[in-house]
Structure formats: structure tokens, C-alpha cells
Amino acid sequence: MLxxxxxTFAMVHGQGYDGASNMRGNANGLKKLIMDESPSAYYVHCFAHQLQLTLVAVAKESGDCTWFFQQLAHLLNALGMSCKKMRMLRIAPAEELIDALELEEVETGSGLNQEMGLGRPCDTRWTSHFKIVNRVISMxxxxxxxxxxxxxxxxxxxxQAALSIEKIFRSFEFVFMAHLMQEIFGYTDELCRTLQNQDKDIVHAIELVGDTKYYLEALRTDAGWDDFLTKVTSFCTKHKIKVVDMKGPYFPVGRPKRGLCxxxxxxxxxxxxxxxxxxxxQILNGRFDEVNTELLSCMAAFCPLxxxxxxxxxxxxxxxxxxxxxxxxxxxLARLPWQLNMYVTNVRRDERFQNxxxxxxxxxxxxETNKNE
Structure with a gap:
């Protein structure tokens, strides 16, 4: 077609594809063919999609994450099968709230203590997983x-299904995984939302990638582990869940013992x-490579805002x-630094470029102003 x-291929300075069509393989090898002809035709994959691929990969690669989300699916199926069960779910927190108000354990006011549902997670909207994990913990x-x-x-x-789920639900292992997912999604949620914002500031988004990596790396340190374990233990104590002895042998919950560590x-x-x-x-290494982030960071310097x-x-x-x-x-290239400074001074003084x-x-x-010449 070109x-x-x-x-000419020499004038190709960028590549972009519809994500779903590209994943189906309709354009296999096209990116490489174009870059072979024009190395400067950089391809930057949608950052929001890269992040979601990373998050979904964790659930698929980790058997413990897979097990946790399977339990959430069983929970949703058990609670969402009939109007009667959904009514139970609405009435129970109302009764608990009345007791808590009488004991002055919660505050009253506009917008507080509102009714919550569970919803269902969706892989294409990974923030939905963060939402349901938060609600499972709060409810x-x-x-x-x-x-x-x-x-x-x-x-x-x-x-039988409800009692089986309840048994797993009150295990230390389930609570541990729920809080681990909450921590990870909590640090990646803001980045995920920023990357999906059509009016995002590229530089700000790239900085958020670095910040997210920093906090995830800090989370895996000894200090991060101690703080996290204290949080999980406190939750278990509050809800009368048996806390496992970290020096004792491991016994899986809701899974066959054979072959599992x-x-x-x-x-x-x-x-x-x-x-x-x-x-x-989840550290995001390899998902946001230095070429793409530096390329976008440099291009952001063109922004007239x-x-x-x-x-x-x-x-x-x-x-x-x-x-x-x-x-x-x-x-x-030798004259470029002085030309750029003259350019920005010129456009800043021109009223036509101010908005x-x-x-x-x-x-x-x-x-329109012939300044491209």
C-alpha cells in the first residue's frame, strides 16, 4: 500500500495497531519488517495494556494466586445464585452496623456506612480485581x-458448597493472599488509572512507573515483610482466625497435600x-523498557501546554x-541547541500559540503560520 x-519507508516514524487485531496475529511480523526498513519507526505498546498483561500474568503463573481467585469465584457463585442469598448479604451488614453504632465503634454522617455489593472481576479491567479484594476484606x-x-x-x-467456602474463607492462607493482593493492587492501581486516562501527562505516567517499582521493591524487603505480617496477624486476631506458626510445617488449605511443597x-x-x-x-521489569520510556519522556518536551x-x-x-x-x-545537529532555544522563544511570544x-x-x-519552514 505504501x-x-x-x-517511502524512510518517512515512517511510528507504528500503531489495534491491540486486539494485533494479538490475533493478523499482522504478525509487520513491526519487524517496518523497523528493518526504517529503524526510527519506533513501536510503543499501549502502557495500560502492558500493565494489565503484567497483572494478569501473575494470576496465571502463580499457583497461589490462581487458587485465591478460584476461591473468590466460588464465593461469588455461592452468594449470587438467588435473590434470597443477595438479601442475606444486604441484611447482615445492616445488623452488624446497628450493633457497632450502639457500641460507638463507627462514626455516623453523610456518605458513611453505605451499602456495598461485591461485583465481579474482569481481566480486561484489572482495577475490578482491586475493588472486589477491598470489598471482601472490608465485608x-x-x-x-x-x-x-x-x-x-x-x-x-x-x-455443602457454602460451608466448604466458609472453611477456606476463615483460613490464615486465604486472608494472607487477600491482603497480599490488596497491597500489590493498591500500589499499581493509581498507575493503572493514569495510563488509561486519555489526557495523561506522559512524563507523570513514566514517573509513576518508577514510583510503583520503588514501592513494590520496598514491600519485599525484611521491613516490608514484617509490617505486612503484622497487618495480616492483626486482622486474623480481630476475626478470631488461627495464626499459623511460621516455624511450623506447612499444611495447605483446600488443596491436595501431595506434591505441594x-x-x-x-x-x-x-x-x-x-x-x-x-x-x-509484579516489579514490572521488562514491561516498560528504557527505550520506550526515554523516547516518550523526550517527546513530551514538545508539548505546547x-x-x-x-x-x-x-x-x-x-x-x-x-x-x-x-x-x-x-x-x-551542531546548530540544533541554538535553533531550539530560538524556536521556543518565538512561539511563546506569538499569541496564536498561547492556548x-x-x-x-x-x-x-x-x-498555518508557515513556521514549519
Missing amino acids: MDYNL YGTLRRVLRKIGDEYHGVEA DGAMNYHRFKVDMFVAVIDR HLFAAYGQEKLVRLAIKFYASDFTSDE LKNLCQLSVILV
Whole structure:
């Protein structure tokens, strides 16, 4: 098609594809073919999608995460099968709230103590997983109470399923995994939301990637482990859940013992296999490579917003020398720093450039004013 329209590969400076079509393999190898012809035709995968791929990969690669989300699925199925069960779920927290108000354990006021539902997680919207984990933890006592009630009032398969889930639900292992997922999703949630914002500031988003990595790395340290274990233990004590002895042998809950870390100790299973292993998969290394982040960071210096507040001569010179050197002669590269400073001074003084918001608008007005020449 490029040849039909007499367009040259040398002028291709970027690649973009519809994500779903690309994953189906409709354009396999196209990215490499174009980059072989034009190395400066950089391809930056959707950062929001990269983050979601990382988060989903954890659930698929970690048997402990898979087990945890399977239990959540069983819980949702057990509670969402009938109107009667959903009514139980609505009534139980109301009764607990009345008791708590009488004991003055909660505050009253507009917007406080509102009714919550559980909802269902969706892989394409990973924030939905964070939402349901938060609600399971905040509604923990209510959910256990409802599961026991279903086990008492129903018969057969439904009662047995509810009691089986309730048994797993009140295990230290389930509570541990719920809080671990809450910690990880809590640190990645803001990044996930920022990356999906159409008006996002590229530099801010890239900084958030670095910040998220920093906090996840801090979480896996000895101090992070001690604080996390204290939080989980406090929750277990509050809800009368037996806390495992970290020096004792590990016994899996709701899973066959054979082949699952035979002879392992609790400390190794919970800290090494669950806590550290899951966080290590979430560090985001390799998902946001330095080429893409530096390329976008340099390009952000073009942004005309707030009278070109993001302008940075060094970044734009680096963009030319490192990423698009083939577009310039050595003489042009030598003159570039002074030309850039003259450019930004010129456009800042021109009223026609004062209310621009993005690169698209900047490109149009540059052509309309002949300043592209």
C-alpha cells in the first residue's frame, strides 16, 4: 500500500495497531519488517495494556494466586445464585452496623456506612480485581456470617458448597493472599488509572512507573515483610482466625497435600513462595523498557501546554541524536541547541500559540503560520 501511494519507508516514524487485531496475529511480523526498513519507526505498546498483561500474568503463573481467585469465584457463585442469598448479604451488614453504632465503634454522617455489593472481576479491567479484594476484606465478617447462614438454612449441594467456602474463607492462607493482593493492587492501581486516562501527562505516567517499582521493591524487603505480617496477624486476631506458626510445617488449605511443597515450613511457603515470588513478578521489569520510556519522556518536551512549560532543550537534542540521527546532517545537529532555544522563544511570544493543548494542535498552527519552514 505504501508503494501504491509512492510513500517511502524512510518517512515512517511510528507504528500503531489495534491491540486486539494485533494479538490475533493478523499482522504478525509487520513491526519487524517496518523497523528493518526504517529503524526510527519506533513501536510503543499501549502502557495500560502492558500493565494489565503484567497483572494478569501473575494470576496465571502463580499457583497461589490462581487458587485465591478460584476461591473468590466460588464465593461469588455461592452468594449470587438467588435473590434470597443477595438479601442475606444486604441484611447482615445492616445488623452488624446497628450493633457497632450502639457500641460507638463507627462514626455516623453523610456518605458513611453505605451499602456495598461485591461485583465481579474482569481481566480486561484489572482495577475490578482491586475493588472486589477491598470489598471482601472490608465485608469479611459479614461474608462469613452469610456463608454460615446459607449452610444452616439450605440443604444438599448449596449448603455443602457454602460451608466448604466458609472453611477456606476463615483460613490464615486465604486472608494472607487477600491482603497480599490488596497491597500489590493498591500500589499499581493509581498507575493503572493514569495510563488509561486519555489526557495523561506522559512524563507523570513514566514517573509513576518508577514510583510503583520503588514501592513494590520496598514491600519485599525484611521491613516490608514484617509490617505486612503484622497487618495480616492483626486482622486474623480481630476475626478470631488461627495464626499459623511460621516455624511450623506447612499444611495447605483446600488443596491436595501431595506434591505441594512436601515438608515445607510455613516461613518458606508464606514469605518466599507467596510474598516474595508474587511481588517479584509484579516489579514490572521488562514491561516498560528504557527505550520506550526515554523516547516518550523526550517527546513530551514538545508539548505546547501552559506556554511550552515542558520544553527542555537537552531532551530534544537527545531525541535528535539518539533516536532520529538519520534525519539530520552533522551540521544540523551542531546548530540544533541554538535553533531550539530560538524556536521556543518565538512561539511563546506569538499569541496564536498561547492556548494550544497538544502536539496535534501545535502541528496544525505551525503549518498555518508557515513556521514549519
